[in-house]
Amino acid sequence: MKFAVLVFPGSNCDIDCYKAVEDTIGEPVDYVWHTATDLSAYDCILVPGGFSYGDYLRCGAISRFAPVMAEVAKAADQGKYVLGICNGFQILTEAGLLPGTLRRNMSLKFRCHDTVLRVENNGNPFTTQYAAGEEITIPIAHGEGNYYCDEATHAQLKKNNQIIFKYVNNPNGSIDDIAGISNERGNVVGMMPHPERAVDSLLGSDDGKKMFTSILKAWRDRHESASVR
Amino acid sequence: MSQQVSAKEPNAEQIAQQQIYKQMGVSDSEYELICGFLGRKPNYTEIGVFSVMWSEHCAYKNSKPLLRRFPTSGPRVLMGPGEGAGIVDIGDNQAVVFKIESHNHPSAVEPYQGAATGVGGIIRDIFSMGARPVALLNSLRFGKLENERVKYLFEHVVSGIAGYGNCIGIPTVGGEVVFDDSYDGNPLVNAMCVGLIDHDKIQRGVAKGVGNPVFYVGPPTGRDGIHGATFASEELTEESEAKRTAVQVGDPFMEKLVMEACLELIDTGIVLGIQDMGAAGLTCSSAEMASKAGNGLELYLDQVPQREEGMSAYEMMLSESQERMLFVVEPKDEAQAMEIFERWGVICSKVGKVTDDGRLKLFHHGEIVGDMPVTALVDECPIYDKPSAVPAYYEQNAAVDTLRYEEVTDLGGALEKVLASPSVSSKAWVYDQYDYMVRTSTAVRPGSDAAVVTIRGTRKGLAMTTDCNGRFVYLDPEVGGKIAVSEAARNIVCSGAEPLAITDNLNFGSPEKPEIFWQMERSVDGMAEACRVLDAPVIGGNVSLYNENAKGAIYPTPVVGMVGLVHDTDHITTQGFKAEGDVILLLGETRGELGGSEFQATVHGVTEGRPPQLDLVVEKKLLDTVLGAIQHGLVASAHDLSEGGLAVALAESCISGGLGAIVEFDSTLRPDVALFSESQSRILLSASAEQAEKLQDFIVSRGVPVQRIGRVAGENLVIHVGGASALNRPVEGLKRVWEDTIPCLMK
Numbered sequence: 001m002k003f004a005v006l007v008f009p010g011s012n013c014d015i016d017c018y019k020a021v022e023d024t025i026g027e028p029v030d031y032v033w034h035t036a037t038d039l040s041a042y043d044c045i046l047v048p049g050g051f052s053y054g055d056y057l058r059c060g061a062i063s064r065f066a067p068v069m070a071e072v073a074k075a076a077d078q079g080k081y082v083l084g085i086c087n088g089f090q091i092l093t094e095a096g097l098l099p100g101t102l103r104r105n106m107s108l109k110f111r112c113h114d115t116v117l118r119v120e121n122n123g124n125p126f127t128t129q130y131a132a133g134e135e136i137t138i139p140i141a142h143g144e145g146n147y148y149c150d151e152a153t154h155a156q157l158k159k160n161n162q163i164i165f166k167y168v169n170n171p172n173g174s175i176d177d178i179a180g181i182s183n184e185r186g187n188v189v190g191m192m193p194h195p196e197r198a199v200d201s202l203l204g205s206d207d208g209k210k211m212f213t214s215i216l217k218a219w220r221d222r223h224e225s226a227s228v229r
Numbered sequence: 230m231s232q233q234v235s236a237k238e239p240n241a242e243q244i245a246q247q248q249i250y251k252q253m254g255v256s257d258s259e260y261e262l263i264c265g266f267l268g269r270k271p272n273y274t275e276i277g278v279f280s281v282m283w284s285e286h287c288a289y290k291n292s293k294p295l296l297r298r299f300p301t302s303g304p305r306v307l308m309g310p311g312e313g314a315g316i317v318d319i320g321d322n323q324a325v326v327f328k329i330e331s332h333n334h335p336s337a338v339e340p341y342q343g344a345a346t347g348v349g350g351i352i353r354d355i356f357s358m359g360a361r362p363v364a365l366l367n368s369l370r371f372g373k374l375e376n377e378r379v380k381y382l383f384e385h386v387v388s389g390i391a392g393y394g395n396c397i398g399i400p401t402v403g404g405e406v407v408f409d410d411s412y413d414g415n416p417l418v419n420a421m422c423v424g425l426i427d428h429d430k431i432q433r434g435v436a437k438g439v440g441n442p443v444f445y446v447g448p449p450t451g452r453d454g455i456h457g458a459t460f461a462s463e464e465l466t467e468e469s470e471a472k473r474t475a476v477q478v479g480d481p482f483m484e485k486l487v488m489e490a491c492l493e494l495i496d497t498g499i500v501l502g503i504q505d506m507g508a509a510g511l512t513c514s515s516a517e518m519a520s521k522a523g524n525g526l527e528l529y530l531d532q533v534p535q536r537e538e539g540m541s542a543y544e545m546m547l548s549e550s551q552e553r554m555l556f557v558v559e560p561k562d563e564a565q566a567m568e569i570f571e572r573w574g575v576i577c578s579k580v581g582k583v584t585d586d587g588r589l590k591l592f593h594h595g596e597i598v599g600d601m602p603v604t605a606l607v608d609e610c611p612i613y614d615k616p617s618a619v620p621a622y623y624e625q626n627a628a629v630d631t632l633r634y635e636e637v638t639d640l641g642g643a644l645e646k647v648l649a650s651p652s653v654s655s656k657a658w659v660y661d662q663y664d665y666m667v668r669t670s671t672a673v674r675p676g677s678d679a680a681v682v683t684i685r686g687t688r689k690g691l692a693m694t695t696d697c698n699g700r701f702v703y704l705d706p707e708v709g710g711k712i713a714v715s716e717a718a719r720n721i722v723c724s725g726a727e728p729l730a731i732t733d734n735l736n737f738g739s740p741e742k743p744e745i746f747w748q749m750e751r752s753v754d755g756m757a758e759a760c761r762v763l764d765a766p767v768i769g770g771n772v773s774l775y776n777e778n779a780k781g782a783i784y785p786t787p788v789v790g791m792v793g794l795v796h797d798t799d800h801i802t803t804q805g806f807k808a809e810g811d812v813i814l815l816l817g818e819t820r821g822e823l824g825g826s827e828f829q830a831t832v833h834g835v836t837e838g839r840p841p842q843l844d845l846v847v848e849k850k851l852l853d854t855v856l857g858a859i860q861h862g863l864v865a866s867a868h869d870l871s872e873g874g875l876a877v878a879l880a881e882s883c884i885s886g887g888l889g890a891i892v893e894f895d896s897t898l899r900p901d902v903a904l905f906s907e908s909q910s911r912i913l914l915s916a917s918a919e920q921a922e923k924l925q926d927f928i929v930s931r932g933v934p935v936q937r938i939g940r941v942a943g944e945n946l947v948i949h950v951g952g953a954s955a956l957n958r959p960v961e962g963l964k965r966v967w968e969d970t971i972p973c974l975m976k
Contacts (some may be wrong), residue, residue: 012398016669051396141664167587
C-alpha cells in the first residue's frame with residue numbers, strides 16, 4: 001500500500017505523518033509537493049496539519065486552489081482513501097470534499113493538549129480496529145477546530161454514520177462534540193485531533209496507531225477481494 | 230529622489246554641529262573616534278551604521294569584560310560564543326545547537342509582535358548554523374498579575390510566542406513565567422531555541438572568497454524596526470511608546486519557507502557563509518560576515534528588495550525587517566542556489582560582493598553612500614569598565630534575621646497560598662496555547678522539571694530548561710548566580726539527563742549605575758564559578774541592559790538556559806509520584822533559609838535578608854548521585870526543590886501523579902520554616918518499595934545526606950514535622966488551587 005503525504009507551503013505535520021506511517025505499518029510513503037498533478041501511484045493520501053499559506057485569509061482557503069487538490073478530488077472520487085488532519089481537515093472542508101467548516105475555538109485561543117475521543121463509527125476504513133464506543137487519547141493542537149455545519153447537514157451526518165469521532169470533553173465548541181467526520185462514501189475522513197502524534201507511548205499515547213493499521217487492513221481486504229475476483 | 234532623501238536627512242556638518250549622533254546613542258568621545266577611523270566626519274548613513282554596531286546590543290561595550298569571565302570551552306564544545314549560536318557534541322556525529330536571546334524592550338511596547346519576532350530571531354540564529362530547530366523555550370517575567378496592564382502584556386506576549394512558534398512548527402516545550410513587582414513596566418521576554426546538526430553540516434557567518442557574490446534572502450525590506458538595536462540599549466521612558474515604529478512585525482509563514490529553503494541550500498554543501506539579519510539587520514550581518522573572513526564587502530542597495538518606495542540607504546541599512554538572511558556562494562553555484570529559493574517561493578537577490586580591501590562600501594543610485602573600515606565597525610567599539618559599588622540595600626540585608634517572623638501555624642492554608650501564587654501555580658494556561666508536540670518527539674511536556682525531546686533514530690534525548698530566581702540574585706548576586714546555574718542543572722538531572730552546557734541571558738538595569746554594575750559583576754562571577762564546578766560551559770548568550778523605568782530597575786535576572794543529554798530514553802524521569810506504596814526520599818540538608826523565598830514574599834509580604842547558601846561541591850555530588858541513581862534504574866520520580874521548598878515540591882509531585890502522600894519529616898526547625906525553607910541542593914525522589922533500600926544505600930555510599938520521609942499513599946497530602954501533625958489536605962483541592970490561579974486572574 002502506498003501513501004502520499006502532501007506538502008503545502010507552511011505544512012508542518014508532514015514529517016510527523018510520514019514518520020507515523022513508517023513506524024506503525026512500515027508501508028512505502030512519499031512526500032508529494034502541492035504542485036503535483038498526478039497522484040495515481042498512491043492508495044492513501046494524507047493531508048497533514050500545519051499552517052498552509054500561513055492560514056492567511058482563512059485556514060485552508062488558499063490551499064484548496066493548489067494544483068494537487070484537483071488530484072485529491074479525483075482520488076476521492078475513485079474511492080481511494082484520504083485523511084485530513086487538523087489543517088488537512090480544514091483544507092478538505094474548504095475544497096468541498098467534506099461538509100461543514102471549522103471556526104475559531106470558542107475560547108478564541110489556540111489549544112494544545114490531550115483529548116479523549118469516543119469512536120462513534122468503527123465501520124469506517126480508518127477505524128475498524130477500534131471497538132465501537134472505545135475511548136482513545138489523541139492530542140489536539142489548533143486555534144480553529146470548532147466544527148460547524150447547518151442542521152440539515154448535521155442530520156445527514158448522523159443518518160449516514162458520518163460522525164467518526166466525538167470529544168468526551170469538548171475543547172473547542174464543536175457542534176455535537178464532533179471531532180472527526182467522513183464523506184458519505186466513507187473513504188474521505190477529516191479530524192482535528194492528531195492521530196499521527198499518538199503512535200508511541202513514550203510520547204504520551206499510542207492510541208492513534210489503530211487508524212493506520214485499520215486503513216492498511218481495509219486496503220488489503222479490498223485488494224485481496226479484487227485479486228480473487 | 231536622492232535629493233529628496235538628502236533634504237530629509239542631515240548632512241555630515243549638521244550631524245556634528247547639532248550633535249545628532251547623540252540621539253542615536255553615540256557619545257561625544259565615540260563620535261570623535263569614528264571621525265578618526267574615517268578620516269572625516271561621517272554622513273547620516275555612516276553614523277547610523279556605527280551607532281547600531283557600537284550599541285550595547287551588538288558590541289557588548291558595557292558587558293564584554295564580564296563575559297570574558299565565563300568558562301566557554303570544554304571537551305564537548307564544538308563552537309563557543311561568537312557565532313549565531315554555540316554547539317555541543319552529543320556523539321554519533323551529532324551535535325546540539327542552542328541559544329537564548331531577549332526581546333524585552335520591543336515586548337514592553339508591542340507585546341504580540343515583540344514576543345513573536347523574538348522567537349523568529351532566535352530560530353534564525355539556529356538554522357543559520359545549519360541546524361534543524363527542534364524545540365523552543367521561553368523565560369518570561371512580568372509585574373504583578375493583578376495589574377491590568379500586566380494582564381495585557383502577559384496575554385499578548387503569550388499569544389505572540391504561540392502565533393510564531395505554532396505556525397512555523399517548532400514545539401515550545403518549556404520555560405518559566407514569573408510575576409513580581411520589579412518587572413512592572415519592564416517585562417522580560419527571553420526566547421531560546423534548540424537545534425540538531427550533523428558535525429559536517431556546521432556553518433559559519435563568513436564572507437569568504439574575494440569576488441564571490443553576496444545574496445539577500447527573504448521578504449523585502451521595509452521601514453520597520455529601524456534602530457531597534459539602539460532602542461534596546463536605552464532605558465524605557467514615556468517616549469518609548471512613541472518609538473513603536475522600532476518594533477518589527479513577524480511573519481512566521483515566511484520564516485518557515487526561508488528556513489526550509491536555507492536548510493536545503495546548506496544541505497547541498499555549496500554555502501561558504503550564511504548569517505541571519507537580526508539586530509541591526511543588513512548592517513550587522515554584512516559587517517560581521519566581512520570581519521570574520523578578514524575581508525571587505527560591497528553592497529549595492531538598489532538591488533535590495535524593498536517593500537516601500539523611496540527608502541534611503543540609511544533606512545535600508547538600519548531596517549530590522551524580519552525573516553531575512555545573507556549568504557555567500559561561489560559564482561558557479563549561483564544558479565543552483567537561486568533555483569532552491571524559487572521553488573520555495575522565497576525572494577533571493579544578489580546584493581553584493583566580497584572584496585579584499587577590508588571596507589564596507591555602500592552604493593546607492595550610482596553613488597558611494599558609505600565607506601567604512603570593517604574592523605572599526607566590528608572590533609573597535611570602545612569597551613567600558615564601569616565603576617561598581619555595593620548597594621545600600623545589600624549592606625542593610627546583612628542584619629535581617631529571616632527567622633524572626635511570627636510562626637505560621639495554619640500550614641495547610643500557607644501551602645495553598647503559596648501554590649496559588651501566580652509564579653508557583655500551574656502554567657497550563659500558558660503552555661496549552663503553545664503547540665508543544667509538533668515534530669512528535671516531545672517525551673516530557675511542559676510542566677515537569679525539564680522538557681525532554683527525543684532524537685529520532687537513536688535512544689538519546691535532549692533535556693532542556695530555563696531558570697533564574699531574580700529574588701535570590703537581587704539579595705546576593707553571587708550566590709543568586711550560582712543558584713541559577715545549579716537549579717538549571719538540578720532540573721536537567723531530575724529529568725534523567727547529564728548537563729552539557731548553558732546559554733545565558735543577562736537581564737539587568739542600567740550599567741551606568743554602579744550598584745547595577747555591581748549586580749552584574751557579582752552574578753557573573755557566581756555563574757562562572759558554578760559553570761566551572763558543574764562542568765557546564767557557557768556557549769553563547771545575550772545581554773539585555775537598561776531594563777528599568779521611572780520606578781527603578783528590574784531584579785537582576787541572569788537567565789540560564791541549559792541543555793542536557795539523556796543517554797537512553799529509559800532514563801527519562803518526571804516529577805509526578807508513580808505508584809501507591811512508593812517510598813519518598815529527601816536528598817540534601819534543610820536549613821532555616823527563608824531569605825528571598827516564595828513563602829517570605831507571599832505570606833510575609835517581603836523580600837529581604839540573605840538568600841540560601843550554596844556549596845557547589847555539595848551540589849555537584851548531589852547531581853552526580855541522582856543521575857547515577859536514575860541511570861541505574863532505581864528512581865521512579867525526581868523533583869528539584871525550589872520555590873516553596875519541600876511543601877510545594879511534595880504538592881507538585883502529588884498533583885502531577887494524581888496520588889497522595891504520607892510524610893514524616895524529621896527536623897528540629899520550626900514547622901513553617903522546615904516546610905517552606907528554600908535551602909539549596911535538595912531533590913525529592915520516589916522509588917518502588919523493592920528498590921527503595923538499594924536507592925538509599927546508593928545515595929548513602931556517595932556521601933549525600935538522605936532522609937526517608939514517607940510514602941505515596943491515599944488521596945491526601947499528609948505531612949508531620951518533627952513528630953507533630955503539620956498539614957492534611959486532599960490533593961484534588963490543592964490541584965484546584967494550583968490550577969485555577971492564572972485562568973481566574975485572566976478571565
